[in-house]
Amino acid sequence: MAWRQVRTSTSVVALVLVGGVRAIVATYGASGGARGMRAILPLLRNPAVEALDGRVTTLATAGAYVQWKMGAWLALALAAWGALLATRVTRGAEDVGTWDLIGVAPPGTRRAFNVSVAALAVAAVVAGAATALGLVLGAQSLLDSVLYGAGIAGVVALGVGVGLVAAQVSAPRRSASQVAMVVLTVAFLTRVVADGARGVGSLRAVTPFGWIENLGAFQNREPGWLILLFAVPVVLVGAARRLQSRRDVGMAPFARADTSRAHLAALHSVGGFALRQRRPVTLTWAGGLAVVAVVMGYLTHSLVAFAHTDPAYVALLMRWGIGALVSVPGFVGELAISVSLALALFSLAMTAVVGADGLAGRLDVVLSAASRTRWILAAWTSTLLAAVALAAVTGVFVWLGVLLGGARLSAGHVTAAVLNALVVVPLAAGFGALASVVAPRVAVVVGSALLALSYVVAVVAAPLHWPGWVSAASPWRYLRVVPPARAGVTATIVLVAIGVAFEAVAVVVFARRDATW
Amino acid sequence: MTTPALQAHGLGKSFRGVDAVVSLDLEVAEGEVVGFLGPNGAGKSTTLRMLLGLLRPTTGTASIRGHRAGSREARADVAYVAGDVALWPQLTGAETIELLTSLHGSYDAGYRDELVARFDLDPSRRVRSYSRGNRQKVALIAALATRAPVLLLDEPTSGLDPLMELVFRECVLEAGGRGQAVLLSSHLLAEVEHLCQRVAMIRQGRLMRVAGVEEMRALVDVEFEITGDVGDLSGVAGVEEVTSLVDGVRVRVHGSPGPLLAALATRPVSALRTREASLEEIFLSFYAPASTT
Numbered sequence: 001m002a003w004r005q006v007r008t009s010t011s012v013v014a015l016v017l018v019g020g021v022r023a024i025v026a027t028y029g030a031s032g033g034a035r036g037m038r039a040i041l042p043l044l045r046n047p048a049v050e051a052l053d054g055r056v057t058t059l060a061t062a063g064a065y066v067q068w069k070m071g072a073w074l075a076l077a078l079a080a081w082g083a084l085l086a087t088r089v090t091r092g093a094e095d096v097g098t099w100d101l102i103g104v105a106p107p108g109t110r111r112a113f114n115v116s117v118a119a120l121a122v123a124a125v126v127a128g129a130a131t132a133l134g135l136v137l138g139a140q141s142l143l144d145s146v147l148y149g150a151g152i153a154g155v156v157a158l159g160v161g162v163g164l165v166a167a168q169v170s171a172p173r174r175s176a177s178q179v180a181m182v183v184l185t186v187a188f189l190t191r192v193v194a195d196g197a198r199g200v201g202s203l204r205a206v207t208p209f210g211w212i213e214n215l216g217a218f219q220n221r222e223p224g225w226l227i228l229l230f231a232v233p234v235v236l237v238g239a240a241r242r243l244q245s246r247r248d249v250g251m252a253p254f255a256r257a258d259t260s261r262a263h264l265a266a267l268h269s270v271g272g273f274a275l276r277q278r279r280p281v282t283l284t285w286a287g288g289l290a291v292v293a294v295v296m297g298y299l300t301h302s303l304v305a306f307a308h309t310d311p312a313y314v315a316l317l318m319r320w321g322i323g324a325l326v327s328v329p330g331f332v333g334e335l336a337i338s339v340s341l342a343l344a345l346f347s348l349a350m351t352a353v354v355g356a357d358g359l360a361g362r363l364d365v366v367l368s369a370a371s372r373t374r375w376i377l378a379a380w381t382s383t384l385l386a387a388v389a390l391a392a393v394t395g396v397f398v399w400l401g402v403l404l405g406g407a408r409l410s411a412g413h414v415t416a417a418v419l420n421a422l423v424v425v426p427l428a429a430g431f432g433a434l435a436s437v438v439a440p441r442v443a444v445v446v447g448s449a450l451l452a453l454s455y456v457v458a459v460v461a462a463p464l465h466w467p468g469w470v471s472a473a474s475p476w477r478y479l480r481v482v483p484p485a486r487a488g489v490t491a492t493i494v495l496v497a498i499g500v501a502f503e504a505v506a507v508v509v510f511a512r513r514d515a516t517w
Numbered sequence: 518m519t520t521p522a523l524q525a526h527g528l529g530k531s532f533r534g535v536d537a538v539v540s541l542d543l544e545v546a547e548g549e550v551v552g553f554l555g556p557n558g559a560g561k562s563t564t565l566r567m568l569l570g571l572l573r574p575t576t577g578t579a580s581i582r583g584h585r586a587g588s589r590e591a592r593a594d595v596a597y598v599a600g601d602v603a604l605w606p607q608l609t610g611a612e613t614i615e616l617l618t619s620l621h622g623s624y625d626a627g628y629r630d631e632l633v634a635r636f637d638l639d640p641s642r643r644v645r646s647y648s649r650g651n652r653q654k655v656a657l658i659a660a661l662a663t664r665a666p667v668l669l670l671d672e673p674t675s676g677l678d679p680l681m682e683l684v685f686r687e688c689v690l691e692a693g694g695r696g697q698a699v700l701l702s703s704h705l706l707a708e709v710e711h712l713c714q715r716v717a718m719i720r721q722g723r724l725m726r727v728a729g730v731e732e733m734r735a736l737v738d739v740e741f742e743i744t745g746d747v748g749d750l751s752g753v754a755g756v757e758e759v760t761s762l763v764d765g766v767r768v769r770v771h772g773s774p775g776p777l778l779a780a781l782a783t784r785p786v787s788a789l790r791t792r793e794a795s796l797e798e799i800f801l802s803f804y805a806p807a808s809t810t
Contacts, residue, residue, distance in 0.1 A: 095606070095645065172606065172645055174607075258642050258643050258645070258646035259609070259639075259641045259642050259643070259646075260609050260641065260643060261641070262609050262611035262612050262615070262640070262641070263612065264611070264612060264615045267612055267615045267616040267619055268615070268619040269619070270620065273616060273620075277605075357605075360603050361599075361601065361603030362603045362604060362605060364566075364571060364597070364599050364603070365597055365598075365599060365602070365604075365617060365656060365659075366616075366617065366620055367571060368569040368570070368571060368592065368595065368596075368597040368669075369592055369596070369597075369617070369620045369621040369622070370592070370620045371589065371592075512573070513573075514571070514572045514573055515566070515571040515572065516571075516572070
């Protein structure tokens with residue numbers, strides 16, 4: 001049961017890791033290899049860059065480059081994935097009453113917990129093995145690849161441990177997931193401070209995101225850190241098991257209040273409810289994007305200023321196809337394209353809520369009263385509105401960050417950049433809607449993987465000199481860097497039209513199919 | 518001729534070649550409460566979901582007050598309670614009722630408040646903290662408060678305690694009295710016997726019989742306990758089985774009891790008791806053979 005719940009996302013994560021790592025290895029060579037990296041090492045050792053992407057010791061091999069380029073954020077993403085899987089298979093199962101049934105059967109909830117831990121451990125090992133495989137396929141050192149893969153497995157296991165403990169102390173699943181995310185965010189910020197501020201590097205020793213850095217794969221190899229990366233998850237699992245055995249099924253010491261004053265404002269129409277349903281997630285995303293936007297905005301001035309002092313760096317950026325980074329508007333334009341991936345993933349997930357509600361059986365009663373067409377259109381339009389709000393928040397905070405960092409940026413440039421970031425949103429939302437009515441069980445996982453893959457393909461196609469047809473199917477291939485460029489009107493119209501077409505097909509399919517899930 | 522509140526004609530549904538419902542004909546008139554009985558997997562829920570427009574029929578048609586099932590007009594005229602109610606866990610009971618009644622389009626706010634009191638529901642609690650019975654109450658209150666002309670109820674009391682079940686019965690009888698048509702799928706045969714004027718029995722997707730409860734009783738054997746030395750009754754028409762008792766006999770009769778009563782008229786009977794078949798016995802007489810295969 002637990003394995004069934006984790007196997008799809010584990011498979012997708014494994015595929016993305018193998019492909020993603022392999023692609024980053026390839027970009028290393030295309031960027032001039034060790035010589036090219038030496039040219040930009042002074043820039044990368046900028047405290048702001050190290051705070052964001054991690055400490056740079058040497059980029060003498062593609063493996064070291066992968067570890068730095070992907071390492072910090074990949075570790076955070078995978079730890080979060082592990083934590084979310086853990087809360088899903090434990091607290092999530094309790095929320096829906098599955099463990100009530102298991103609890104009365106002879107094996108009991110203790111066995112269910114152990115089986116869940118086993119399934120999650122497999123997921124962690126698979127993620128680590130996939131990372132190592134991607135490196136080995138890129139002709140990197142087997143020993144270092146395995147060392148780094150083990151570190152990744154340890155980080156996932158740590159996320160799992162945090163999620164398991166959170167699931168014991170907090171309910172429902174959403175609250176448990178939030179608790180786990182807060183813990184992981186604090187751990188990540190500790191790593192950010194350790195890498196970014198001078199004189200506090202020892203803080204790396206107190207956060208798992210520092211441990212995997214200290215592991216030194218492809219550099220100075222300190223495998224001793226693996227002990228912490230695996231011992232702490234074991235302790236956390238043990239603690240979670242103990243907590244679980246001491247409480248009643250379905251209960252938690254810190255459960256969210258079960259009563260609330262009724263807020264009826266947005267419950268009188270399908271559209272109002274669609275907006276209300278997406279509000280909490282939108283607010284969470286807005287907070288996250290605001291932080292990233294203000295930090296990146298703040299770094300803009302120093303990064304652009306550095307570029308102008310080093311012609312070799314400018315040449316490298318040109319070779320990578322991101323020469324726009326040498327100006328403040330261009331940097332913000334490139335940043336907006338990165339944000340567009342986040343907005344696309346958000347939009348996909350928000351329209352796929354239709355399928356999730358259907359699978360949970362919540363649509364039977366509402367669709368006996370409300371129009372299916374209206375329901376799925378409301379999901380799409382409310383998602384678009386939420387994405388526009390997120391883009392606006394991002395724009396405001398980038399602009400604020402740029403000003404705080406001492407650069408100037410016109411409101412027109414910010415507006416153009418965030419509008420450009422929104423071009424892919426109707427397409428992603430339409431795709432999510434269609435996937436949720438055609439294949440609701442895998443809509444988010446497979447859809448997210450496809451979006452991420454098409455983004456990576458568009459980014460690496462130019463530096464790797466891939467033939468045009470490889471990236472032709474990626475919507476990001478058609479996004480210009482706005483500003484300084486102007487948006488391509490034809491490309492914008494076509495991308496939006498494809499999104500509308502996806503939604504139209506979703507409406508027709510949803511209206512004609514049986515409301516079974 | 519009055520349009521039936523609910524009508525199914527030749528209704529059928531196949532899932533990947535497997536017939537779930539086959540050529541089902543059923544009508545429910547305004548103000549009529551009809552029980553819909555059948556064992557698990559007989560096709561009751563599939564039929565109800567076709568009447569709601571949630572499933573597209575493979576054959577035949579379904580309509581609500583003359584409008585195609587699932588159409589805007591039909592949706593406005595029907596309210597539905599599912600057997601296992603799934604709702605948004607983060608909403609409170611009050612918010613859920615508001616959402617469901619608002620989506621329906623029209624509802625009686627005063628009656629809704631009355632129902633909340635009668636079903637003894639705490640609407641300030643979030644759905645995730647509700648028991649199954651309380652979730653059922655939320656769905657029932659929302660459906661009844663719409664005062665929809667047609668109520669489709671799919672095992673609506675499966676999570677309710679006996680007190681709330683009584684409240685439910687009162688509400689359904691009131692709904693019928695107001696002219697609302699009710700199709701009630703239930704495994705609680707006493708409930709169906711108490712509420713329904715007619716009963717539709719379905720088996721393996723096929724409608725076996727639609728009749729009043731009394732008419733159903735005539736279809737099954739009736740037992741007579743006769744006190745006195747009445748002699749041999751085994752040769753009387755309709756008598757299926759005779760069992761000796763201390764002071765008389767027990768006779769099981771199939772069909773009309775007329776010949777038995779005529780025979781007894783000339784014999785020394787000191788007491789005569791009959792026991793009508795309960796709906797449960799009728800149900801078992803319909804389905805027991807199939808369950809043993």
